[in-house]
Amino acid sequence: MSFAPLDPDFEPRVRASFGRQGLMTSLGARLVRVAAGEVDIEAPFDERWTQQHGYVHAGIVTALVDSACGYSALSLARPEAEVLTVEYKVNFLAPAQGERFLARGRVVRAGARVTVCSGEVYAVTGTAETQVAVMLATIITV
Amino acid sequence: MSFAPLDPDFEPRVRASFGRQGLMTSLGARLVRVAAGEVDIEAPFDERWTQQHGYVHAGIVTALVDSACGYSALSLARPEAEVLTVEYKVNFLAPAQGERFLARGRVVRAGARVTVCSGEVYAVTGTAETQVAVMLATIITV
Amino acid sequence: MSFAPLDPDFEPRVRASFGRQGLMTSLGARLVRVAAGEVDIEAPFDERWTQQHGYVHAGIVTALVDSACGYSALSLARPEAEVLTVEYKVNFLAPAQGERFLARGRVVRAGARVTVCSGEVYAVTGTAETQVAVMLATIITV
Amino acid sequence: MSFAPLDPDFEPRVRASFGRQGLMTSLGARLVRVAAGEVDIEAPFDERWTQQHGYVHAGIVTALVDSACGYSALSLARPEAEVLTVEYKVNFLAPAQGERFLARGRVVRAGARVTVCSGEVYAVTGTAETQVAVMLATIITV
Numbered sequence: 057m058s059f060a061p062l063d064p065d066f067e068p069r070v071r072a073s074f075g076r077q078g079l080m081t082s083l084g085a086r087l088v089r090v091a092a093g094e095v096d097i098e099a100p101f102d103e104r105w106t107q108q109h110g111y112v113h114a115g116i117v118t119a120l121v122d123s124a125c126g127y128s129a130l131s132l133a134r135p136e137a138e139v140l141t142v143e144y145k146v147n148f149l150a151p152a153q154g155e156r157f158l159a160r161g162r163v164v165r166a167g168a169r170v171t172v173c174s175g176e177v178y179a180v181t182g183t184a185e186t187q188v189a190v191m192l193a194t195i196i197t198v
Numbered sequence: 199m200s201f202a203p204l205d206p207d208f209e210p211r212v213r214a215s216f217g218r219q220g221l222m223t224s225l226g227a228r229l230v231r232v233a234a235g236e237v238d239i240e241a242p243f244d245e246r247w248t249q250q251h252g253y254v255h256a257g258i259v260t261a262l263v264d265s266a267c268g269y270s271a272l273s274l275a276r277p278e279a280e281v282l283t284v285e286y287k288v289n290f291l292a293p294a295q296g297e298r299f300l301a302r303g304r305v306v307r308a309g310a311r312v313t314v315c316s317g318e319v320y321a322v323t324g325t326a327e328t329q330v331a332v333m334l335a336t337i338i339t340v
Numbered sequence: 341m342s343f344a345p346l347d348p349d350f351e352p353r354v355r356a357s358f359g360r361q362g363l364m365t366s367l368g369a370r371l372v373r374v375a376a377g378e379v380d381i382e383a384p385f386d387e388r389w390t391q392q393h394g395y396v397h398a399g400i401v402t403a404l405v406d407s408a409c410g411y412s413a414l415s416l417a418r419p420e421a422e423v424l425t426v427e428y429k430v431n432f433l434a435p436a437q438g439e440r441f442l443a444r445g446r447v448v449r450a451g452a453r454v455t456v457c458s459g460e461v462y463a464v465t466g467t468a469e470t471q472v473a474v475m476l477a478t479i480i481t482v
Numbered sequence: 483m484s485f486a487p488l489d490p491d492f493e494p495r496v497r498a499s500f501g502r503q504g505l506m507t508s509l510g511a512r513l514v515r516v517a518a519g520e521v522d523i524e525a526p527f528d529e530r531w532t533q534q535h536g537y538v539h540a541g542i543v544t545a546l547v548d549s550a551c552g553y554s555a556l557s558l559a560r561p562e563a564e565v566l567t568v569e570y571k572v573n574f575l576a577p578a579q580g581e582r583f584l585a586r587g588r589v590v591r592a593g594a595r596v597t598v599c600s601g602e603v604y605a606v607t608g609t610a611e612t613q614v615a616v617m618l619a620t621i622i623t624v
Contacts, residue, residue: 073250074250076249076250076251077248077249077250077255078245078246078247078248078249078252078255079246079247079248079249079255079257079258081246082246082247103220104220104221104223104224105220105221105224106219106220106221107218107219107220107221107265108215108216108218108219109218110220113219113220113221113261113264113265114260114261114264114283114286115221115257115258115260115261115262115264115265116221116257116261118256118257118260118261118264119255119256119257119258119260119261120257122255122256122257122260123249123255123257140290141256141290142289142290142426142454142478143287143288143289143290143427143456143476143478144256144287144288145285145286145287145288145429145571145618146285146286146287147284147285147590147598147618147620148282148283148284148285149590149591149598150591164573164575164616165575165576165613169453169480170426170480172427172573172575172616174616187591190590190598190600190618192427192571192573192616192618194426194427194478194573196453196454284568284596284620285569285598285618285620287429287476287571289448289456289476289478291448291449291456292449306431306433306474307433307434307471311595311622312568312622314431314433314474314569316474329449332448332456332458332476334429334431334474334476334569336431336568336569336620338595338596357534358534360534360535361532361533361534361539362529362530362531362532362533362536362539363530363531363532363533363539363541363542365530366530366531387504388504388505388507388508389504389505389508390503390504390505391503391504391505391549392499392500392502392503393502394504397503397504397505397545397548397549398544398545398548398567398570399505399541399542399544399545399546399548399549400505400541400545402540402541402544402545402548403539403540403541403542403544403545404541406539406540406541406544407533407539407541424574425540425574426573426574427571427572427573427574428540428571428572429569429570429571429572430569430570430571431568431569432566432567432568432569
C-alpha cells in the first residue's frame with residue numbers, strides 16, 4: 057500500500073516523539089526506517105530484557121512493534137494530531153533469540169479517527185532473520 | 199473460579215521461574231500473590247519505561263500482565279511442564295500513570311494443552327487504583 | 341460495574357436496532373436482558389448454523405456475542421449516537437454444543453469515543469450451562 | 483510464503499469438511515481456491531445475514547474468514563489430523579456492503595501443534611473490491 061501523508065514533513069515529528077520515549081532509549085532502540093505509513097525500529101539483545109529461558113520477554117518484543125505501529129500511524133496523521141494505541145493483539149511465532157530485533161510497523165488502513173496497523177518482529181543474527189511475532193493494532197488519532 | 203492444581207507445590211516453581219526473568223528484575227517487579235490460577239505482580243513507576251507523554255509504555259504494562267497470566271497458567275500445570283504464551287490481546291483503558299502498577303493474571307479455562315487467561319493492570323497512587331489495561335491470553339503447556 | 345446511561349430511555353432504541361438485524365431474526369435470536377451496559381441475547385441451536393462436527397459455527401457464536409456487546413455499548417450512548425464494532429477477539433473454550441446459546445455483553449469501560457466490552461457465550465442444555473467463548477471488543481460511538 | 487503439505491492429497495479432505503459445514507451451505511458459500519496454506523471462500527450478499535444498517539453482520543464476515551483460515555491450516559495438516567480454532571481477532575475496515583464477499587485465509591506459520599493464519603475479507607461489486615476485514619487466528623492441530 058502507498059499513502060499520501062497529510063503532513064509531508066512528518067519525519068521530524070516522528071523522530072522527536074520517539075526521542076521522548078524513555079523506554080526506547082533504555083532499550084537502545086533506534087528508528088531505522090521512517091516513511092509514510094511505514095516505520096521500522098531496531099534494538100539489540102540485552103540480558104536485562106529476558107524472560108525465564110533467556111529469550112527477550114514478549115512484552116519487550118511487543119513494545120518495539122507497538123512503537124513501530126504507532127509511529128507508522130503518526131506518519132499519516134495531521135500535523136497537530138497525536139495517536140493513542142487503543143488495543144493490539146500479538147501472536148508469537150518463535151523464541152525471541154538473536155543479536156538484535158527488527159520491528160516493522162505498517163498502516164493497513166488510515167482513517168480520520170481509527171487507523172489499523174500490522175506489525176512484524178524479526179530476530180536477527182548476522183544476516184539470518186527469523187520472524188518471531190506478528191501484531192494487529194488499533195490506533196486512534198486525537 | 200476455583201482450581202485444583204496438579205502440583206500442590208506450585209509456588210516454588212512459579213517463584214523460581216519469575217526469579218529467572220531478567221526483565222522482572224530490571225523492572226523491580228515482585229510477586230505479590232501466588233495462588234492456584236491467580237498471580238499478581240507489582241512494579242514501581244520508573245522514567246526508564248515511559249512512552250512519549252511520560253506514562254509507562256504499553257509494552258511494559260503488557261510485560262507485567264503477560265508474566266502474571268503466564269504464571270497463573272504455570273500454577274496449574276503438571277510439575278515438569280512449561281508454559282508458552284501463544285498470543286495475547288490487550289485493550290488500554292487509561293494512561294499508565296501512577297506510583298506503581300499492579301498486574302493480575304487469572305486462569306479462565308485450564309486445559310491439558312491450551313489455557314486461556316484474563317489479565318488486568320491497575321495504576322496505583324496512594325490508595326487510588328485505576329484500571330489501565332485488560333488482557334485476554336492464550337497459553338500452551340509443553 | 342454500574343453505569344449511568346446518558347439516555348435513560350435506551351431500551352426502545354436497543355430493541356428497535358436489534359429488530360432491524362436480519363441475522364438476529366434469521367437465527368431466531370431474542371434479547372433476554374437489556375440493562376445499562378448489560379445486554380444478553382439467546383438463540384436456539386439449528387443445523388443450519390453448524391460447522392463440520394455439528395457444533396454451532398464459531399462465526400455464529402461470535403455474531404451473538406458481538407451483537408450483545410454492541411448493544412451493551414449502545415445502551416450507554418447518547419440518544420442520537422450509533423455504535424460501530426472496530427474489532428474483537430474471541431477465545432473458544434469448548435464446543436458450541438447445546439439446545440440454546442446465551443451471549444452476555446458487558447461494558448468494561450465507556451468512553452466518549454471508545455467503549456470496551458467483554459462478552460461470554462454459554463451453551464445451555466436443560467439447566468446445564470457451559471461457557472464456550474469469551475470476547476474482548478472495541479466499539480466506537482459515531 | 484510457500485508450504486510443502488504433509489498430505490499432498492489435501493484438497494479432497496478440505497472439500498469434504500467444507501461440505502459438512504451447515505453454515506457454509508446456508509450462506510451459499512463455495513470454495514474458490516484450495517492450495518497448500520491458501521484457501522479462499524466466496525458467498526453472495528443476502529438480507530438474511532445483515533446487521534441494523536443493511537450491511538452483512540460482522541459475525542458472518544467472521545464466519546467466512548474463520549473457515550478460510552481453518553481450511554488453509556487443514557491443507558497443511560497430517561492426513562488424519564483435525565484443526566480447531568483456538569481464537570481469532572478481527573478488525574473491521576469498512577462496511578460489509580457488496581454483491582458478494584471473498585474471504586482469503588493464509589497460513590503465516592505452520593507448527594506441529596499451533597498454526598497461525600491471517601485472513602482478509604473483500605466486498606465485491608462488479609469488478610470493484612473493498613477490503614472490509616482483517617483477521618489473525620490461532621489454530622491447533624489435534
